Structures are given as structure tokens and as C-alpha cells.
Amino acid sequence: MKQNLIETVNEYLSLGINQQLDYEKFYLYSIITHSTAIEGSTVTEIENQLLFDEGISTNKPMAEQLMNLDLKKAYEQSFIYAKSHADFSIELLCSLAALVMQNTGSTYKTIGGDFSSAKGDLRLLNVSAGRGGKSYLAWQKVPDRLQKFCDWLNAERKVVDKNDIHKLYELSFEAHYRIVSIHPWADGNGRMSRLVMNMIQYEAGCIPSIVKKEKRAEYIQSLAQSQEKDASKDFIDFMMNHHVDNLQKQIDEYKASMESDDIKGGQKISVGGQKKWSETTLKILELIKQNPKISRKELCSELGINPSAVQKHIDKLKETKMIERLGGAKGGEWRVNE
Incomplete structure (x- = not known):
């Protein structure tokens, strides 16, 4: 033990x-x-x-x-x-x-x-x-x-x-x-x-x-x-x-949420032909595109996962410059860098 x-x-x-x-x-x-x-x-x-x-x-x-x-x-x-x-x-x-x-x-x-x-x-x-x-x-x-x-x-x-x-x-x-x-x-x-x-x-x-x-x-x-x-x-x-x-x-x-080799439809998920992403990360990216003002709480509700899990995916997207935060937690919004 x-x-x-x-x-x-x-x-x-x-x-x-x-x-x-x-x-x-x-x-x-x-x-x-x-x-x-x-x-x-x-x-x-x-x-x-x-x-x-x-x-x-x-x-x-x-x-x-x-x-x-x-x-x-x-x-x-x-x-x-x-x-x-x-x-x-x-x-x-x-x-x-x-x-x-x-x-x-x-x-x-x-x-x-x-x-x-x-x-x-x-x-x-x-x-x-x-x-x-x-x-x-x-x-x-x-x-x-x-x-x-x-x-x-x-x-x-x-x-x-x-x-x-x-x-x-x-x-x-x-x-x-x-x-x-x-x-x-x-x-x-x-x-x-x-x-x-x-x-x-x-x-x-x-x-x-x-x-x-x-x-x-x-x-x-x-x-x-x-x-x-x-x-x-x-x-x-x-x-x-x-x-x-x-x-x-x-x-x-944590390992599952950060896994970069998820398979979807028989193919590895990727963005821009370079970085591989998990399905959950892509869902969060899509929700942010649809609503730049979406909050972490709303992401939790949409995806049915806890706040810390959502934060891991957001950190991953921010680290690779896919998204950035404009303004504060209240009144701010996300910007997706295509």
C-alpha cells in the first residue's frame, strides 16, 4: 500500500x-x-x-x-x-x-x-x-x-x-x-x-x-x-x-484529456496539418468560434465535464496560440487565431 x-x-x-x-x-x-x-x-x-x-x-x-x-x-x-x-x-x-x-x-x-x-x-x-x-x-x-x-x-x-x-x-x-x-x-x-x-x-x-x-x-x-x-x-x-x-x-x-493521438473516423484529428488534438479540445474550439463570449461555466455545461478539465483544454489552446483572451473574466471574450 x-x-x-x-x-x-x-x-x-x-x-x-x-x-x-x-x-x-x-x-x-x-x-x-x-x-x-x-x-x-x-x-x-x-x-x-x-x-x-x-x-x-x-x-x-x-x-x-x-x-x-x-x-x-x-x-x-x-x-x-x-x-x-x-x-x-x-x-x-x-x-x-x-x-x-x-x-x-x-x-x-x-x-x-x-x-x-x-x-x-x-x-x-x-x-x-x-x-x-x-x-x-x-x-x-x-x-x-x-x-x-x-x-x-x-x-x-x-x-x-x-x-x-x-x-x-x-x-x-x-x-x-x-x-x-x-x-x-x-x-x-x-x-x-x-x-x-x-x-x-x-x-x-x-x-x-x-x-x-x-x-x-x-x-x-x-x-x-x-x-x-x-x-x-x-x-x-x-x-x-x-x-x-x-x-x-x-x-x-488528465492523460485522456491531453491525449493527442485520438482517432476520429479512422483518422487522427489535427489542426493545420500539424498539431494533433483531442476531440474535446476541438469541441471547445468550435464552441468558442460560435460564441466568443462563452464562459468556462457554460463550456462545462455544454460538454458535461468539470471546470478543471475545461481549463486543461483551454490552456492547451492558449499555449499553441490558437486562442487568446481579450479583456477580463467578466465582459471579455475569446479570439480564435485561424
């Missing part, structure tokens, strides 16, 4: 996938979309791009849109903390939890006192996972256990080998497992545990892992198995394999 991870990450980086224009932004949008989808959101990546970049509301429930907007703010703040190598503390975690639940949190009145998940307060009530599910740590023990978690994580971050990518991912997955097992908040524990995981990865310079919504059942099952055994191995194994699979899929998609 370790060698497979190293080889896949090295290939990913050698292809320069992480150096594409707006890679970090679109990758973050994917992380957010899938993390909220795990919790029931139906907002798509393209809808989130419109929501985040243009402030354009979708026809999805407002609570789901607010969930995505809140998580975006939380991730942006978490990466600021990661860049400064801030120590983890209860205060830091609660400040991030407050951002995660800012617009969808609730106020609770309990025997232990009143608290608000919208303010990132630690829970003052006992919780279980679903009807008849696992009962989590008693609320009275949460502050002490969370402090021990922060102490453990801060110590591990100092001694982990920064050149051992496998150990770095193991640490991030272990942190995810430990914090979600504590279940410090009444709401948002899943999103927070994935955020902490990505925060550790980001600080270490690793490619952040995405828990895909399509793997929700396996993800939850692996977590339940580990909690039942009181050992993180099953969960870490799932997360490691899932991350490798995600990266390999991106590698395969």
Missing part, C-alpha cells in the same frame, strides 16, 4: 496536474462539495462554483447552499492556520466549528446548560450515531479528551518525518478517526473531522484527500468497524486506498 501511494502521488505531481490554472480553487470546491454531500447536500460542483464565484443561487434548498458557503469559509480559515503552523487547541477547533455551522447551527437548552452549535460550542448533551447506533463519549468528558487530542496531534506533527508521505497521510487519517470518535459538537462532526484531516495534509504539502460521496457507505462502514474494534486500522486502510484510487482516476482523466 505504501509503495502504491508513493508511486501514484509521484506520477500525479510529475504530470503537473497540481500546477493547472486555478487548481487549488477547483480542488477545494470539490472537497467542499463532496464533504457536504456526505451530510446530505445535493449541491453539485458546478452549482458551487456559481455560488462561490458569482454569488448565483441555485434551485437547491437554502440550508444546503448555506452549508456549502459556511464550509468554504471554514476551509479558507483552516488553511491560514495551516500556513502559520498554528498549534491545535480547543479554541482553534471551536472557532472552525463555528464557521462550519455559522448559518445552519442551532441553540440547545439542556440540563448541562445552554449552548449553540452555530458558535462552535462543545456539546452539553450525550449523542449517539443514528437510531440504536454507537453512543459517544459522555459530554462531561469531552473537554478533557479534546485537549488530549490536541496535545497528541501537536506532538505528532513535530516528530513525524516530513519526507515520509505515507506517515503524513496516516497521521491525517488517524486525526480524522480520533476527533470524529470524540464527537465534540452536537452538529458538524463529520465535516470538522474531514477539515482537520485536510488541514494536516495541507500543512505538510500533501495533496488533500477527498471522501467522494459515491463512497459514503463504505466510508461510514469502515469508520464503524474501526470504532467497534477500538482500532483505526480498517478506517485508515480504507482512506489510504480511496485516496490512491481518486488520484489514479484524476491521472487517467
Whole structure:
């Protein structure tokens, strides 16, 4: 597993996938979309791009849109903390939890006192996972256990080998497992545990892992198995394999999108008898000819591919001077150089 991870990450980086224009932004949008989808959101990546970049509301429930907007703010703040190598503390975690639940949190009145998940307060009530599910740590023990978690994580971050990518991912997955097992908040524990995981990865310079919504059942099952055994191995194994699979899929998609030897009608596709192009690249070129003001979002919609894939083809056309941008992102247009 370790060698497979190293080889896949090295290939990913050698292809320069992480150096594409707006890679970090679109990758973050994917992380957010899938993390909220795990919790029931139906907002798509393209809808989130419109929501985040243009402030354009979708026809999805407002609570789901607010969930995505809140998580975006939380991730942006978490990466600021990661860049400064801030120590983890209860205060830091609660400040991030407050951002995660800012617009969808609730106020609770309990025997232990009143608290608000919208303010990132630690829970003052006992919780279980679903009807008849696992009962989590008693609320009275949460502050002490969370402090021990922060102490453990801060110590591990100092001694982990920064050149051992496998150990770095193991640490991030272990942190995810430990914090979600504590279940410090009444709401948002899943999103927070994935955020902490990505925060550790980001600080270490690793490619952040995405828990895909399509793997929700396996993800939850692996977590339940580990909690039942009181050992993180099953969960870490799932997360490691899932991350490798995600990266390999991106590698395969990238290679396919950049393939210059596609065959169409028994002949290699070419422009001007010199440069060979993929079918998708030619479709984008044709759409730009038809509508010089077409946006990247409209290209995504027309072709049914994600923003990062569209950007790869646009970069390819710009590098060979086939197209150029006149004006800014808003109000500008494309020019095709025949």
C-alpha cells in the first residue's frame, strides 16, 4: 500500500496536474462539495462554483447552499492556520466549528446548560450515531479528551518525518478517526473531522484527500468497524486506498484529456496539418468560434465535464496560440487565431 501511494502521488505531481490554472480553487470546491454531500447536500460542483464565484443561487434548498458557503469559509480559515503552523487547541477547533455551522447551527437548552452549535460550542448533551447506533463519549468528558487530542496531534506533527508521505497521510487519517470518535459538537462532526484531516495534509504539502460521496457507505462502514474494534486500522486502510484510487482516476482523466493521438473516423484529428488534438479540445474550439463570449461555466455545461478539465483544454489552446483572451473574466471574450 505504501509503495502504491508513493508511486501514484509521484506520477500525479510529475504530470503537473497540481500546477493547472486555478487548481487549488477547483480542488477545494470539490472537497467542499463532496464533504457536504456526505451530510446530505445535493449541491453539485458546478452549482458551487456559481455560488462561490458569482454569488448565483441555485434551485437547491437554502440550508444546503448555506452549508456549502459556511464550509468554504471554514476551509479558507483552516488553511491560514495551516500556513502559520498554528498549534491545535480547543479554541482553534471551536472557532472552525463555528464557521462550519455559522448559518445552519442551532441553540440547545439542556440540563448541562445552554449552548449553540452555530458558535462552535462543545456539546452539553450525550449523542449517539443514528437510531440504536454507537453512543459517544459522555459530554462531561469531552473537554478533557479534546485537549488530549490536541496535545497528541501537536506532538505528532513535530516528530513525524516530513519526507515520509505515507506517515503524513496516516497521521491525517488517524486525526480524522480520533476527533470524529470524540464527537465534540452536537452538529458538524463529520465535516470538522474531514477539515482537520485536510488541514494536516495541507500543512505538510500533501495533496488533500477527498471522501467522494459515491463512497459514503463504505466510508461510514469502515469508520464503524474501526470504532467497534477500538482500532483505526480498517478506517485508515480504507482512506489510504480511496485516496490512491481518486488520484489514479484524476491521472487517467488528465492523460485522456491531453491525449493527442485520438482517432476520429479512422483518422487522427489535427489542426493545420500539424498539431494533433483531442476531440474535446476541438469541441471547445468550435464552441468558442460560435460564441466568443462563452464562459468556462457554460463550456462545462455544454460538454458535461468539470471546470478543471475545461481549463486543461483551454490552456492547451492558449499555449499553441490558437486562442487568446481579450479583456477580463467578466465582459471579455475569446479570439480564435485561424
